[in-house]
Amino acid sequence: GQHKFSYDNLRxxxxxxxxxxxxxWPEDEMIPKLKLARCWIGxxxxxxxxxQSCYTKAYSLMGxxxxxCLLDGCGELYDSVIMHxxxxxxxxxxxxGCGENNGKWYVRAAVGPNENFSIPWSQVExxxxxxxxxxxxxxxxxxxxxMRMLCLGNNMLRESIIIEVIKKFT
Numbered sequence: 001g002q003h004k005f006s007y008d009n010l011r012x013x014x015x016x017x018x019x020x021x022x023x024x025w026p027e028d029e030m031i032p033k034l035k036l037a038r039c040w041i042g043x044x045x046x047x048x049x050x051x052q053s054c055y056t057k058a059y060s061l062m063g064x065x066x067x068x069c070l071l072d073g074c075g076e077l078y079d080s081v082i083m084h085x086x087x088x089x090x091x092x093x094x095x096x097g098c099g100e101n102n103g104k105w106y107v108r109a110a111v112g113p114n115e116n117f118s119i120p121w122s123q124v125e126x127x128x129x130x131x132x133x134x135x136x137x138x139x140x141x142x143x144x145x146x147m148r149m150l151c152l153g154n155n156m157l158r159e160s161i162i163i164e165v166i167k168k169f170t
Contacts, residue, residue, distance in 0.1 A: 023091035024128040026110030
């Protein structure tokens with residue numbers, strides 16, 4: 001309802017993409033603004049002439065998303081943002097093709113170390129397995145040629161596992 005309306009009325013696709021990436025973090029997670037800015041810069045969503053301008057622009061976009069009631073400021077110094085679970089569910093629904101389950105996004109964040117899941121590596125663009133205490137990853141069967149983002153923070157993966165995934169890209 002209201003949140004979808006707010007999303008649809010964002011002024012451009014860049015702002016929409018920036019908003020959707022916030023759903024890669026776990027539900028009710030405080031997302032440090034600095035990490036979010038780096039994420040957007042890394043994905044090429046914020047591309048200014050110098051690094052300081054990139055951060056300024058990213059923080060300005062966060063302000064726009066807050067003004068649209070899609071993100072809330074939080075943290076002691078408002079140095080983080082939070083995406084409410086209803087808004088996050090909507091963002092994931094949009095990212096996954098509005099119910100079409102297009103396989104482009106695979107988000108399984110902070111659900112625990114159960115390792116019985118399979119990622120559609122050949123079609124996936126964004127994968128988030130943050131905060132699961134995982135010690136191993138499912139076999140990367142095919143070349144993840146569309147992959148733009150892989151979030152593995154706060155797991156217990158050995159470096160060799162991560163290197164194996166990265167080698168598949170090349």
